Amino acid sequence: MVENRPWLNIFSHIVLILGVLTVAFPVYLAFIASTHGPDDFMSGVMPVLPGPHLIDNYWQMLSQGVSTSGAPPLWRMMFNSLVMALMIAVGKIAISILSAFAMVYFRFPLRGVAFWLIFITLMLPVEVRIMPTFKVVADLHLLNSYAGLSIPLIASATATFLFRQFFLTVPDELTEASRVDGATPMMFFRDILLPLSRTNIAALFVILFIYGWNQYLWPLLITTDPQYYTVVMGIKRMADVADAIPQWNVVMATVILAMLPPVVVVVAMQRLFVKGLVETEK
Amino acid sequence: MQTKRTVFGSPVLPYLLVLPQLAITFVFFLWPAGQAVWQSFLREDPFGLKTSFVWFANYQKLFVDPQYLYSLQITAVFALSVAVLSIGSALVLAVAADRMIRLSQTYTTLLVWPYAVAPAVAGVMWWFMFNPTIGIMSYMLEMLGYDWNHSLNPTDAMILVVIAASWKQISYNFLFFLAGLQAIPASLNEAAAIDGAGPVKRFFTIVLPLLSPTTFFLAVVNMVYAMFDTFAVIHATTQGGPSGSTAILVYKVFQDGFIGLKLGSSAAQSVVLMVIVITLTVIQFRWVERHVEY
Known part of the structure; x- marks a missing residue:
């Protein structure tokens, strides 16, 4: 700060506090709604102060779910989301780090072609080629399975690039020393590159976990069996009950539970998260 | 494209390393994208019995x-x-x-x-x-x-x-x-x-x-x-x-x-x-x- 301007400081605080409140307001209301009974949403305006049904609502959702929507209990959906998010995060990191290793530490024919083929995936989000991708997954009999939920989303050029950029900064002397000591390429990878990449892997893991957990369109299309519903797509099925007012209290309990895991991950690992975010975009 | 000054020599290993990513990229990205391009030149009748190649008619x-x-x-x-x-x-x-x-x-x-x-x-x-x-x-x-x-x-x-x-x-x-x-x-x-x-x-x-x-x-x-x-x-x-x-x-x-x-x-x-x-x-x-x- 250049000069001391108390009024400007106070003004900045006011702006930030207003910003924080605006950002938090929807979540606050969702939480309040999840503590009320179903009758509080019939008329008038929604409640803005906590109600007495906090434990009832969450317990009901976690153990039974909403019977009328045909959705499984929430613990099941959260478990599915967790499996999908972990498979996507671990899978992406595993295949990306291997291919980045090959691209940086080997010279082989068609390397340029492989590089461009991977690069193209950066440009094609799943939403724009949704019909044909769905057909491929259906032909492979992967509908309603964890493999179908995660594998099509695993290919990632961003992670490959991040690892490639990082490997290029690893000193050549390490490679030379390992070769002198007679290490095979895979030994070098396991004993030197992998430990050095630890922070990058962790940062990427945070970003990819959130990406995986928050998937919506893909699980919506390929799961018809409620046993494979994920929590983020399940909210919509609960809110859309035919010819009735949604049961706001339980829908909002689901909203809170659906956002809790990724938000906790971001807040707990803020430093890694910021690193991952800023570096994958470069 | 950049590589290291010192590289490993192996005829098969690098292909095995890029294979998983390339396979997934091909099956779930390139093939569907190609399908979308191909399909955009076709017209299917409402029952899906007959498809004909219509050039740019869909775009027009x-x-x-x-x-x-x-x-x-x-x-x-x-x-x-x-x-x-x-x-x-x-x-x-x-x-x-x-x-x-x-x-x-x-x-x-x-x-x-x-x-x-x-x-x-x-x-x-x-x-x-x-x-x-x-x-x-x-x-x-x-x-x-x-x-x-x-x-x-x-x-x-x-x-x-x-x-x-x-x-x-x-x-x-x-x-x-x-x-x-x-x-x-x-x-x-x-x-x-x-x-x-x-x-x-x-x-x-x-x-x-x-x-x-x-x-x-x-x-x-x-x-x-x-x-x-x-x-x-x-x-x-x-x-x-x-x-x-x-x-x-x-x-x-x-x-x-x-x-x-x-x-x-x-x-x-x-x-x-x-x-x-x-x-x-x-x-x-x-x-x-x-x-x-x-």
């Missing part, structure tokens, strides 16, 4: 279809509004947070978490707040004399999805602006202050120009976000309605393909979208190259 039909042209227009309005709203508010917050010496970190924590909230979840929360019967926002608007109803009024529906989509994106823009602000050398601001420039003047003559690379980058990223990642916001709230007034291009591909089963048209729309994404990605990469030199 697309660009005279008033609904598609309307969707293009809606998408432009939506993407621009989301970009302006979320970049603008993030900039204000980042400039304020940059002034803080001790509390900057605390405010950052309090502002970044919405990044982790799924677009669908953000959509449902705002949909609840604006619910015409019980929502608090519609209640307040009614007290101000405005009868809010996003299931009947196209403008209300658009405002709702813009707000929900921007809310989630502020944290992302905030982080990039804060990093950009912290990279500006303090000496520049000090020199200007000694010359008698006040905070407002310094902001417009020094800070804003130096932030322009960040702003440009964020503008592209936010456009891509608004055009592709907001599918869930729309599907979870307005479902493209009322009467197509929030059916952005991505939503229309889904709607025409999965619900309307107009395969040729949906494929042609996919190809148009791919061209848009590729253009935006190339712009972004050119910026990165220039930025690195600078």
Whole structure:
């Protein structure tokens, strides 16, 4: 700060506090709604102060779910989301780090072609080629399975690039020393590159976990069996009950539970998260 | 393309290492994308019994279809509004947070978490707040004399999805602006202050120009976000309605393909979208190259 301007400081605080409140307001209301009974949403305006049904609502959702929507209990959906998010995060990191290793530490024919083929995936989000991708997954009999939920989303050029950029900064002397000591390429990878990449892997893991957990369109299309519903797509099925007012209290309990895991991950690992975010975009 | 000075020699190993990624890329990316291109030149009869090759007829039909042209227009309005709203508010917050010496970190924590909230979840929360019967926002608007109803009024529906989509994106823009602000050398601001420039003047003559690379980058990223990642916001709230007034291009591909089963048209729309994404990605990469030199 250049000069001391108390009024400007106070003004900045006011702006930030207003910003924080605006950002938090929807979540606050969702939480309040999840503590009320179903009758509080019939008329008038929604409640803005906590109600007495906090434990009832969450317990009901976690153990039974909403019977009328045909959705499984929430613990099941959260478990599915967790499996999908972990498979996507671990899978992406595993295949990306291997291919980045090959691209940086080997010279082989068609390397340029492989590089461009991977690069193209950066440009094609799943939403724009949704019909044909769905057909491929259906032909492979992967509908309603964890493999179908995660594998099509695993290919990632961003992670490959991040690892490639990082490997290029690893000193050549390490490679030379390992070769002198007679290490095979895979030994070098396991004993030197992998430990050095630890922070990058962790940062990427945070970003990819959130990406995986928050998937919506893909699980919506390929799961018809409620046993494979994920929590983020399940909210919509609960809110859309035919010819009735949604049961706001339980829908909002689901909203809170659906956002809790990724938000906790971001807040707990803020430093890694910021690193991952800023570096994958470069 | 760069490699190491020292490389390993092995005839088979590198292929085994790239194989998993290439296999997945081929099966789930290149093959479907190719299918979409091929399908966009075909016309299938309603029973799926006969397909004929029709050259560019699907594209020609697309660009005279008033609904598609309307969707293009809606998408432009939506993407621009989301970009302006979320970049603008993030900039204000980042400039304020940059002034803080001790509390900057605390405010950052309090502002970044919405990044982790799924677009669908953000959509449902705002949909609840604006619910015409019980929502608090519609209640307040009614007290101000405005009868809010996003299931009947196209403008209300658009405002709702813009707000929900921007809310989630502020944290992302905030982080990039804060990093950009912290990279500006303090000496520049000090020199200007000694010359008698006040905070407002310094902001417009020094800070804003130096932030322009960040702003440009964020503008592209936010456009891509608004055009592709907001599918869930729309599907979870307005479902493209009322009467197509929030059916952005991505939503229309889904709607025409999965619900309307107009395969040729949906494929042609996919190809148009791919061209848009590729253009935006190339712009972004050119910026990165220039930025690195600078």
